[in-house]
Amino acid sequence: MVMLGMIGLLAGLALLIWLALRDVNIIFAAVLCALVVIVTNGLPFAESLMQTFTIGELGAFTFAGRFFLLFAAGAVFGKIMGDSHAATSIAMALVRRLGAHRALWITVLACALLTYGGVVVFVVIFAMYPLGLRLLKEADIPKRLFCGALALGAGTFTLTALPGTPSIHNVIPTLKLGTDLFAGPLLGLFGGALMLAMGMAYLERERVKAQAAGEGFEPGPRDIIPDFATIEQDVPHWALAILPLALVIATILAPRLADMAGAGEGSAIIAFANSQPVLWPSIALILASLVAIALFPAVRRAPLQTMGLGTQDAIMPLMATAAVIGFGGVVAQTQGFAAFTDLVVGSALPPELSMFAAASTVSGITGSSSGGLQIFMATLADPYLAQGVSPEELHRLVAMASGGFDSLPHCGAVIAMLTITQLTHKQAYKEVGVVTVIVPVVATLATIVLAMLT
Template sequence: MADVGLVAGLVLLIVLALRGVNILLAVLVSILVIGVTNQLSLADVFLKFFPFGPSGAFSFAGNFLLLFLCGGLFGRVMAASHAAQGVAVGITERLGHHRALWIAMLVCAVLTYGGVVVFVVMFTMYPIGVTLMREANIPRRLYAAAIALGAGTFTMTALPGTPSIHNVIAARSLGTDLFAGGWYGVLAGLVMALGGMWYLQWQWRRAQAQGEVYVANDKDEQMAALAPKEGTKLPGLMLSLTPILVVLITIMLPRVLTMAGVTSAWQTFANSQPVLWASFALLVGSLLCYLLFASVRKDFVATAGHGVDDAMLPLINTAAVIGFGGVVIQTEGFHAFAAWLLSLDISPLVSVLVSANLISGITASASGGLQIFMSSLAPAYLEAGVSAEVLHRLANLAAGGLDSLPHSGAVIALLTLMGLTHKEAYKDIFVVTVAIPLLAAVIAMLAALL
């Protein structure tokens, strides 16, 4: 009955998420089912394991609140200054509308790698994308997949140095820095970016051959109104990129100085505090936007407030999923599952790939799955001889595979934003955010084994 209840709770979470039920409400109902069937004290479930356990919702929120807030602030000031739009328009002018899929991927990648929150990136790219889709006659489903590829794959888990929550979770848990396992990440990132774009271009050619074209809907008209008006003066590409480059340079500086043989107290602090240093880098980028762009200075307090609002929903949703995992790991079924994974007669690196993927698939969240993996299974892999640097990058890559199943919050948000259904668009999103990232993780794992 306990195992049946555990599976039922997982299935219920997936079903409720697919039906559009608020993820926090879906989690609370699901952990009730798991708690009752596993004979866990409901007081412990709702007042201990879910909120404050090692993988509790509020434990996670408390540890990463600053990072989410600084990320939300940076994303909002980039949007308010029109720098985010300046990046998109600048790249479009250089590549041309006929490369719309490349443009969508590259702009999303630049913004997310620099620390702009993924939901802000979606809202930035979609209004501009309406023009791109119309000019290039691209089916909407393929443009949605291009956004997903650029915003939710290689910059999220693969490329070293990014202040993404996934990179920071691994660094904080393992005592590594944001560049750990960097070469494996670069290899996997190239597979994801080039493999995903090859697939999308192939699908576009097929769509053209079959007469499939861009068809506008009500969402497109609404979002097109949010795009910069014709004649609006946007900052140039290099000026728009400057805050992003400053964020990345700030993050990289302690690492570069250490490699050059320079040591100081602040470097030690920066390398040992990935949450604080990444947050500081995003704050520096936000202040630079304030100095560079007069449009931000006009109403900075309100803009900062909107940035906080942007951060809270992703933080609460992510924390809720992690709290769900915090209840799951208290069950005997999960411990039996973990023991089975660790007892498999396979390489520890293969086991890392399998276990992190499965946990992220269950929670439909790369960050949620990674946090649960780090708190429950990572110590065993370190004891088995896996280096912290390799574990950091490989676990990140694995967590970014099955996290984008149909009940993923980010997938649902993207489809809802663009007015698409799973039937219309999920196949392409699945290929570029699940199938190809899984392949990339396997290639990185093989490189680590060799």
């Protein structure tokens, strides 16, 4: 029975990856694979499907309920920044400053600014794509490198490493550990800088190699390339465009600064902010959305409809992530997962390295950094805290570790990005894999070494 359970567990994981790679709806795939694991491991059928998968500690609806407001607030903010052309304005300011020939730098920096300011990854990709096509044509750079730049700027250091980001990856550890969004700031800054430096060095090296080989820009069959005059129509000034992003970060940062200055003592608002790691960044995003509506005429005409569409945009990413976590919740009930937990936690490796291995493996299995992080925090955080790892260090290192092997080919975000850019895994996954798997893994290991030495 134990052997059958292990085979079923591996079969469920393999099936999830196979279905994701074939663009099968991830919610359906997660339910189907959970059924495979339940049946082959002899888990209580009704309880596992109706309790563990849905409303257990790692249940899909438990996760969705806990993080709905943050997903919705991020999607609304992203919708407003996109429809108001504020995101385009920031990118165009970088074009004027750096020149169109630095298309990869512009893409990475613009995506990083937007995601660090709270705009969700999918919105960033949609907002950047038309401008990116124009830049690629001007600089004659292959689209596969644009994919790598999108992935580096929108899906690496701003999501898991940089302190203060309102991303779900930075929020999940706070609920378990009692930390805030600025946990492990020096480790995060070091790891984030390393990811950016290594990722850009790789992309620039590949750009030079492509140029030497005579490889240039080739548009996809459905690509419409606008000219810069068209892109700049109805675009707000970049200084106004960046204000909502700055407001998000300032609002999130305010409680920590008040505490450091001693001004937060006895303040009900500061106490509330520090006790609400999900609600407070959501409030920051909502506040910034209202300010953006007031600033930008393009969204002022029908603000409620824009916010409604933004909320709708949050549903599918939220439910897709939740379904994968529900699958992970079922996996966590199996003897195979218990054996894996005992093996990793009881290994002779230093705790920082073994927790890196654990978080990386779980994120790789689920193809989701937020899913892997949620499962790790629910099932593995306590043993590492008991071994003396500080909550702030655990927060930052595990968040960074979750952002490596999550981007294997079955990752939903990777599949969505390739679909939007009209490229295949064969054409572009090499660049995406280097900047979202190899670079974050190396940077996280270097950050772990720094943490062990300090």
